Amino acid sequence: DAMVIQNPRYQVTQFGKPVTLSCSQTLNHNVMYWYQQKSSQAPKLLFHYYDKDFNNEADTPDNFQSRRPNTSFCFLDIRSPGLGDAAMYLCATSRDRAEQYFGPGTRLTVT
Amino acid sequence: AQSVAQPEDQVNVAEGNPLTVKCTYSVSGNPYLFWYVQYPNRGLQFLLKYITGDNLVKGSYGFEAEFNKSQTSFHLKKPSALVSDSALYFCAVRDPSLTRGYNKLIFGAGTRLAVHP
Numbered sequence: 001d002a003m004v005i006q007n008p009r010y011q012v013t014q015f016g017k018p019v020t021l022s023c024s025q026t027l028n029h030n031v032m033y034w035y036q037q038k039s040s041q042a043p044k045l046l047f048h049y050y051d052k053d054f055n056n057e058a059d060t061p062d063n064f065q066s067r068r069p070n071t072s073f074c075f076l077d078i079r080s081p082g083l084g085d086a087a088m089y090l091c092a093t094s095r096d097r098a099e100q101y102f103g104p105g106t107r108l109t110v111t
Numbered sequence: 112a113q114s115v116a117q118p119e120d121q122v123n124v125a126e127g128n129p130l131t132v133k134c135t136y137s138v139s140g141n142p143y144l145f146w147y148v149q150y151p152n153r154g155l156q157f158l159l160k161y162i163t164g165d166n167l168v169k170g171s172y173g174f175e176a177e178f179n180k181s182q183t184s185f186h187l188k189k190p191s192a193l194v195s196d197s198a199l200y201f202c203a204v205r206d207p208s209l210t211r212g213y214n215k216l217i218f219g220a221g222t223r224l225a226v227h228p
Contacts, residue, residue: 004154006154031212031213031214033213040199040221040223041220041221042201042218042219042220042221043155043201043218045215045216048213050212050213055213088152090154090155091154092154092155094213094214096212096213096214097143097205097209097212097213097214098214099145099157099160099214100155100157100214100216101157102147102154102155102156102157103154104153104154105152105153105154107152
């Protein structure tokens with residue numbers, strides 16, 4: 001089945017230690033998104049890639065970066081995680097402006 | 112400003128009874144509306160969407176939603192609730208200020224549905 005895959009599902013990192021979260025998709029969608037979700041709140045869009053074009057939301061901290069080496073893969077890099085960055089991180093994809101399909105998420109714990 | 116409201120933090124319903132999860136929106140122009148469901152420690156799953164056409168939209172797992180333009184609502188419904196429907200439900204509208212490119216969603220705060228045996 002076509003899907004959005006996130007690895008790992010659970011990630012523990014130390015305060016200030018860089019961490020990378022991974023997302024891959026078999027849907028061949030041209031848009032990929034990264035969201036942050038805290039404690040059952042609505043997901044908050046961090047940034048998205050439209051094809052190779054990176055688009056940052058205005059309020060996304062500089063601590064968060066992303067890479068998309070090809071259509072299928074997208075990475076979220078947190079350069080210096082703080083305790084406030086502990087959250088569920090969701091990857092999603094869409095074909096242009098159609099509905100988004102989400103991965104299962106990576107729960108990040110910062111110790 | 113564009114917004115989505117889900118007026119109920121939690122909805123409780125007995126198994127077998129009909130359920131409704133409410134959503135109202137405020138956007139300029141024609142709304143593109145979505146419902147997503149989230150089970151614990153999982154991502155959001157797409158349930159259904161309204162773009163145009165029939166006001167009653169059918170989606171996954173027996174859910175449907177009714178678009179009401181005059182009341183600016185898009186309530187999620189199911190005729191007979193299951194315990195397994197217990198989850199967090201998000202209503203969303205596509206940001207109409209973007210005319211090309213990506214689908215930026217404006218989410219409601221979410222409604223927790225609890226179905227009791």
